[in-house]
Amino acid sequence: MIAVNAKKLASFAGIxxxxxxxxxxxxxxxxxxxxxxxALRDAAEAVITFVSSVFS
Incomplete structure (x- = not known):
């Protein structure tokens, strides 16, 4: 029960x-x-480039 309350408290504090x-x-x-x-876009492009080079 205490862990659940701590989780809720941490969530509210983060928000x-x-x-x-x-x-x-x-x-x-x-x-x-x-x-x-x-950064997310660059990472996705890197994964796409990797997968494209593996299958070409």
């Missing part, structure tokens, strides 16, 4: 931190999200 960051520093938050999306 509150993200909201505070977005409200207090929206430009930096947008840059951070953009860098995450760019």
């Amino acid at each position: 509150a931190l993200v909201l505070f960051f977005v409200i207090a520093r929206p430009t930096e938050a947008a840059g951070f999200v953009d860098s995450i999306i760019t």
